[in-house]
Amino acid sequence: MNKRSERAFAIALYDCQKDLKLKKEECEKVGEELCKILKVRGVKSSYFKHNGGGVSYNLIIEESFIHISTWPEYGTLICYIASCNPESSPWEAKNYLESYFCPKEARIVYDISIPLSLYENNKERIFKLLRQVFADK
Numbered sequence: 001m002n003k004r005s006e007r008a009f010a011i012a013l014y015d016c017q018k019d020l021k022l023k024k025e026e027c028e029k030v031g032e033e034l035c036k037i038l039k040v041r042g043v044k045s046s047y048f049k050h051n052g053g054g055v056s057y058n059l060i061i062e063e064s065f066i067h068i069s070t071w072p073e074y075g076t077l078i079c080y081i082a083s084c085n086p087e088s089s090p091w092e093a094k095n096y097l098e099s100y101f102c103p104k105e106a107r108i109v110y111d112i113s114i115p116l117s118l119y120e121n122n123k124e125r126i127f128k129l130l131r132q133v134f135a136d137k
Contacts, residue, residue, distance in 0.1 A: 004115065004116050004117060005084070005113045005114055005115050005116055006064060006082055006083065006084050006113070006114045006116060007082070007083055007084075007086075007088060007090075007111070007112070007113050007114075008080075008081070008082040008110070008111075008112050008113075008114055009080075009081055009082075009090040009093075009108055009109075009110060009111040009112070010078060010079065010080045010081070010108070010109040010110050011078070011079045011081070011090065011093060011094045011097055011106065011107070011108055011109070012076065012077075012078045012106070012107050012109050013076065013077040013078075013079075013097055013098065013101050013103035013105075013106045014074075014075065014076055014103050014104060014105045014106070014107075015075045015076075015103055015104035015105065016075045016076070016077055016101040016102060016103045016104075017075075017101070017102035017103070017104075018100070018101045018102055019072065020053075020054065020055075020070035020071070020072040020075065020076075020077055020101070021053035021054070021055070021070075021072050022055050022057070022068075022070060024047040024057075027045075027047055027055060027057035027068060028045060028047075028057075030057075030068065030097075030100065031045060031057065031059040031066055031068075033096060033100075034059075034066055034079075034081070034093055034096065034097075035059075035061060035066075037089070037092045037093055037096050038061075038066075038081065038083055038085065038087075038088040038089070038092075038093060039085055039087045039088060040061040040062060040063045040083055040085055040088060041061060041062045041063075042059050042060070042061050042066075043060050043061065043062055044059075044060045045057065045058060045059045045060070046058045052072065052073060053072045054069070054070045054071050054072055054073075055068070055069070055070050056068070056069050057069075061083065063083045063084045063085045063088070064081075064082035064083050064084060065080075065081070065082055066079065066080070066081050067079070067080040067081075068080075075103075077097070077101055077103075078109075079093070079097060081093060084116075090108050090111050091108070094106055094108055110133070112129065112133060114129075
């Protein structure tokens with residue numbers, strides 16, 4: 001992957017042993033650690049606590065974003081990451097999240113490269129990729 005594309009991936013953690021009713025400070029700690037692992041720099045964050053205790057945490061990074069959503073009633077956490085940094089590794093992010101939240105199962109749900117310009121890439125390849133991504137919805 002090069003700087004002419006953005007890598008987008010989602011990591012789902014199921015049956016987490018750690019309480020997912022996260023406070024803002026804990027989300028920020030996880031976000032900072034993910035930034036180190038992904039070799040990116042966080043610039044602005046937002047936090048929202050839902051009824052029932054689940055949270056949504058957004059971290060804008062220079063290279064794109066990190067988003068964490070939790071569903072404590074299911075023990076589920078999903079982390080969405082998009083980064084233009086070719087050194088950002090979904091596997092390293094998954095390993096960190098697994099060690100921190102102790103799920104019974106963790107998956108990289110998707111991992112795609114999104115071209116930033118249609119003119120530098122084959123348009124048909126891009127449309128095929130987009131059809132594959134949205135076919136699962």
